Amino acid sequence: xxxxxxxxxxxxxxxxxxxxxxxxxxxxxxxxxxxxxxxxxxxxxxxxxxxxxxxxxxxxxxxxxxxxxxxxxxxxxxxxxxxxxxxxxxxxxxxxxxxxxxxxxxxxxxxxxxxxxxxxxxxxxxxxxxxxxxxxxxxxxxxxxxxxxxxxxxxxxxxxxxxxxxxxxxxxxxxxxxxxxxxxxxxxxxxxxxxxxxxxxxxxxxxxxxxxxxxxxxxxxxxxxxxxxxxxxxxxxxxxxxxxxxxxxxxxxxxxxxxxxxxxxxxxxxxxxxxxxxxxxxxxxxxxxxxxxxxxxxxxxxxxxxxxxxxxxxxxxxxxxxxxxxxxxxx
Amino acid sequence: xxxxxxxxxxxxxxxxxxxxxxxxxxxxxxxxxxxxxxxxxxxxxxxxxxxxxxxxxxxxxxxxxxxxxxxxxxxxxxxxxxxxxxxxxxxxxxxxxxxxxxxxxxxxxxxxxxxxxxxxxxxxxxxxxxxxxxxxxxxxxxxxxxxxxxxxxxxxxxxxxxxxxxxxxxxxxxxxxxxxxxxxxxxxxxxxxxxxxxxxxxxxxxxxxxxxxxxxxxxxxxxxxxxxxxxxxxxxxxxxxxxxxxxxxxxxxxxxxxxxxxxxxxxxxxxxxxxxxxxxxxxxxxxxxxxxxxxxxxxxxxxxxxxxxxx
Numbered sequence: 188x189x190x191x192x193x194x195x196x197x198x199x200x201x202x203x204x205x206x207x208x209x210x211x212x213x214x215x216x217x218x219x220x221x222x223x224x225x226x227x228x229x230x231x232x233x234x235x236x237x238x239x240x241x242x243x244x245x246x247x248x249x250x251x252x253x254x255x256x257x258x259x260x261x262x263x264x265x266x267x268x269x270x271x272x273x274x275x276x277x278x279x280x281x282x283x284x285x286x287x288x289x290x291x292x293x294x295x296x297x298x299x300x301x302x303x304x305x306x307x308x309x310x311x312x313x314x315x316x317x318x319x320x321x322x323x324x325x326x327x328x329x330x331x332x333x334x335x336x337x338x339x340x341x342x343x344x345x346x347x348x349x350x351x352x353x354x355x356x357x358x359x360x361x362x363x364x365x366x367x368x369x370x371x372x373x374x375x376x377x378x379x380x381x382x383x384x385x386x387x388x389x390x391x392x393x394x395x396x397x398x399x400x401x402x403x404x405x406x407x408x409x410x411x412x413x414x415x416x417x418x419x420x421x422x423x424x425x426x427x428x429x430x431x432x433x434x435x436x437x438x439x440x441x442x443x444x445x446x447x448x449x450x451x452x453x454x455x456x457x458x459x460x461x462x463x464x465x466x467x468x469x470x471x472x473x474x475x476x477x478x479x480x481x482x483x484x485x486x487x488x489x490x491x492x493x494x495x496x497x498x499x500x501x502x503x504x505x506x507x508x509x510x511x512x513x514x515x516x517x518x
Numbered sequence: 519x520x521x522x523x524x525x526x527x528x529x530x531x532x533x534x535x536x537x538x539x540x541x542x543x544x545x546x547x548x549x550x551x552x553x554x555x556x557x558x559x560x561x562x563x564x565x566x567x568x569x570x571x572x573x574x575x576x577x578x579x580x581x582x583x584x585x586x587x588x589x590x591x592x593x594x595x596x597x598x599x600x601x602x603x604x605x606x607x608x609x610x611x612x613x614x615x616x617x618x619x620x621x622x623x624x625x626x627x628x629x630x631x632x633x634x635x636x637x638x639x640x641x642x643x644x645x646x647x648x649x650x651x652x653x654x655x656x657x658x659x660x661x662x663x664x665x666x667x668x669x670x671x672x673x674x675x676x677x678x679x680x681x682x683x684x685x686x687x688x689x690x691x692x693x694x695x696x697x698x699x700x701x702x703x704x705x706x707x708x709x710x711x712x713x714x715x716x717x718x719x720x721x722x723x724x725x726x727x728x729x730x731x732x733x734x735x736x737x738x739x740x741x742x743x744x745x746x747x748x749x750x751x752x753x754x755x756x757x758x759x760x761x762x763x764x765x766x767x768x769x770x771x772x773x774x775x776x777x778x779x780x781x782x783x784x785x786x787x788x789x790x791x792x793x794x795x796x797x798x799x800x801x802x803x804x805x806x807x808x809x810x811x812x813x814x815x816x817x818x819x820x821x822x823x824x825x826x827x828x829x
Contacts, residue, residue, distance in 0.1 A: 225647035315528045319547065396641050397713055405536040405639045407528070486713040487641025 199274070206273040209467075210428030211235040216471065217431075217479050224483045235428065239421050247417035252313040261308025262415070262422035268300035269426045272433040277362040277440050278466065290356035291339055294437065298335075298392060301426055302328050305401075305411045312414035320410025323490050324394075324401035330497035331391040331398075334505040338381040338388075341509040342366060342441055345374065348516050358437075362444035370515050377511030382442045384505040389434050389477040391497065393427065396482040400490050435473040436466075443469055524548055532561050536639055575601050575675055575810055583669050588631060591617075591624045592821035594673040599754060601675050604813035605806060611756070611798040613677035618756040619690075619793045620664065620672055621819075622786045626697065627656045629779045629786075633704065636776060640717040645707075652700045659693045662686065675810070677803025687794055698787045705780045708773075718773035725770055736821065737782065740766045741774035748820035760792045 215232035222229025249255050275283050275294050302324055309321030343356050349369045353360045366378055391398035402410045415423060447465040488496065526547045532540040540561035546554040566585055570578045583594040595617055602609065630653040637645025657667050664670035664680060672678050682690075708714060724734065729742035739746055747764040749757040765781035767774040 225644045226651050227647055315526055318526060319528060396643075399641065403641065405641065408535050483644050485642070486637070486645075486711075486717050488713060488716060492716055 202273050202278070203270050206270060206429050206432060207425055210425065210430075210432045211239065213432055213471070213474055214428045217474065220475070220479050221483050224479070235424075239424060242416075242421035242424065243418055245417040247419055248414075250312055250314060250414050253414065254311040254313075257307055257311035258414075259419060261304040261311065262419040262426070265301040265304040265308075266422045266426040266429070268297050268304065269430040269433055272297045273429070273436075275358060276433060276436045277359055277444065278436060278463075283359055290354070291343055291358060291361070292356060294358065295332075295336060295339060298430075298434070298437075299328065299332065301430060302392075302394075305423070308415070308419075309401075309411040314414045316407040316409065316413040317411055319407050320401045320403075320413070323403075324411060326490055326494055327391060327394075327398065327401060330494045331388045331501075334384045334497060334501045335388045335392070337502070337505040337509055338385050339441070341381060341505070341512050342378075345370065345512045345516065358440055362440040365442075365444050370512070373511050374515030377508040377515060378442070380504050380508035380511065382438070384501050384508065385438055385441075386473075386477045387501050388497075389438065389473070390481050391493070392434055393431055393478060395478050397485040397488045398493055399487060400493055403487060431474060431478065432470060435470040435477075438473050438477075439466065439469045525553060532558075538635070579673055579675065580669075580671065583671065583673075587668050588628050589624065589821045590669045591620050591672065592819050594670075595621065595755070596817045596819040598673045598675050599817035599819070600815040601810065602806075603815040603817065605675065605810045607676050607804055607806060609677055610801045610804060612681075612800045613802045613804075614756040615793050615797050616678045616680075616682055616802060617673065618760070619682070619790060620660070620670060620678075621755065622789045622793070623656055623660055623663075626783060626786050626790075627653050627660065629783050630656070630697075632779055633776065636718075636772070637714075640714070642714060642717075645704075645714075648700075649704070652697060655693045655696055659690060662689065674803060674806075676806035677801070679803070681802045682797065687797075690790065690794055694787045694790050698784065701780060701783045701787070705784075708776055708780060715773060718776060719769070719771060721772045722775075723771050726768075729770075737775055737778045740764065741778040742770045743768045748818045752818050754817070754819060756793065759796070760789050762789050 212232070212235075214235040215230075218234060219229045219232055247259075249258055272294060275290075275297070277283050306321045306324045306328075309317040309324065312318075343361065345366055346353070346361060346364060346369075349366075350360075350364060353364070367375065370378065390396070394402055402412055407413070412420065412423060447461050528545045528547055530543040530545055531537050532542045542558040542561070544556045544558075545552055566581060569581055573581060579594050579598055582597040583590045585593045630649045634646040634649035634653070637643065637649065660670065661667045663682060663686060664672045672680060724732075724738065724742045726743045728734075729739050729744050734742065734744065735746065743766055745764060745766050748754070749762070750764055762785045765778050765785060767778050767781075769777065
């Protein structure tokens with residue numbers, strides 16, 4: 188029994204540390220690729236590691252009028268929430284560590300926690316920039332959550348009509364039974380639309396250009412993060428890096444969970460290795476198209492424009508996707 | 519909540535990432551709408567006027583050049599023109615042409631800079647990186663022609679201090695061709711990229727009437743449909759010998775100002791080509807008298823962002 192607990196702790200630590208390292212590596216790749224696209228040389232791939240180490244060594248300033256425990260608590264909660272996301276997501280060929288204890292609904296909540304933590308931290312900072320940022324974050328959260336939930340729930344519902352026995356909200360079940368194998372042409376179109384909606388939601392979920400409105404450096408001087416420094420900022424930085432990987436892993440699990448090893452008739456440790464490598468590439472592809480290209484190619488939107496974008500076209504696309512999945516069931 | 523509590527007061531400046539120089543805007547926000555602004559300018563008062571009073575005409579040329587780093591040539595030109603008028607100097611044609619050439623190259627670098635900064639402010643850093651990369655070409659050209667990137671030190675009372683050599687002419691034309699190609703791309707981008715238009719259209723409205731009553735000048739006035747350009751209306755240096763169009767726009771917002779600047783870039787390329795093609799032979803300066811009497815003169819100059827007057 189003790190061995191079981193020891194192994195669990197070992198696995199958990201691996202996932203946490205691996206997730207953080209992976210997040211920083213992807214951030215490095217993101218910065219390098221974005222720089223190349225902007226005709227710059229860009230920082231070395233290790234730069235995010237340097238950044239975190241430097242921030243951790245810096246003084247942690249808490250503003251005089253801030254509510255200190257909320258202000259200091261927000262970054263911890265934020266990083267804890269995104270890190271625990273990693274326990275519920277299938278990573279490569281491995282089933283999620285806590286797959287039996289939480290499902291898609293929990294993932295949706297955990298995805299919202301960092302945004303809420305940042306909002307609380309922003310309000311607690313008692314700075315006008317942070318307050319404006321927190322208000323904007325609130326509007327963003329209300330805008331992109333709806334299409335996100337529609338997409339996730341539609342997929343789970345469609346799977347429940349195919350496998351009535353399975354617990355369809357479990358991510359390992361979702362990943363093990365890709366919908367593409369079951370649906371007809373109508374459903375396939377619906378799935379493509381839902382994937383599109385989620386690709387648009389991803390940069391908003393991660394507060395990246397064109398949806399970095401709550402942080403908007405040139406308008407509100409970093410907004411939510413304006414008053415953060417030192418260790419707290421490092422934690423937010425890490426949380427952002429890990430969330431990028433988690434969000435991409437979620438999209439991969441929902442829309443492209445296929446492994447490569449089966450197709451290459453591999454087995455044993457090599458199969459695991461190939462699957463992990465393939466998974467990392469899939470995550471990179473998602474990050475590339477929904478974060479890097481988007482943040483290089485667009486200007487930051489205004490908050491009302493972003494809200495309208497999510498409420499009308501993106502919600503519309505995901506609703507059409509849902510209706511197509513329903514029609515696919517009827518047909 | 520009372521009306522007062524609903525307002526968030528956001529200080530933009532004196533130090534703020536969007537500002538290039540210290541100035542303060544206290545912005546009262548109701549949600550995302552601005553309900554009031556109070557301004558405080560003048561953080562950057564450096565006493566240059568007083569400094570000028572205590573120096574000689576020639577020393578002043580270099581002091582005045584340092585009023586602004588982006589438009590240094592405009593200040594020194596406006597100043598030496600006034601001094602030359604007092605001294606009664608008639609400039610050689612080649613000097614006038616070279617002054618105009620540097621003036622237009624300065625306009626090109628400044629408009630590219632403005633475009634990049636505008637991109638940066640709306641979170642479109644790619645535009646900043648592209649325009650500033652292209653701007654390096656014209657900065658290098660200015661350094662090759664004058665010896666300096668920013669404060670050119672080219673003007674002197676009675677002409678210019680450096681000649682343009684025949685070997686430099688192909689380089690000027692090469693840079694202008696390159697930049698013209700890039701500017702066409704930016705014009706296309708500005709007119710088709712939707713997020714750019716979304717951030718710029720309808721922002722910073724200045725109606726034509728307001729532009730006239732408030733005395734707006736430069737690209738700001740022209741973007742509000744005011745057809746006004748010192749280069750055409752009161753030509754100085756060699757502007758009466760080149761042909762160009764005054765670009766105006768009726769949008770009256772930041773988008774219009776971007777369109778006007780892009781159009782002016784194209785005009786500047788054409789002006790530079792004409793100047794280089796018709797560059798007259800001869801000396802680049804006349805000897806200024808050692809003693810210039812005290813006097814009063816007004817000189818006007820269409821600078822890159824406003825109009826510089828020296829009296």
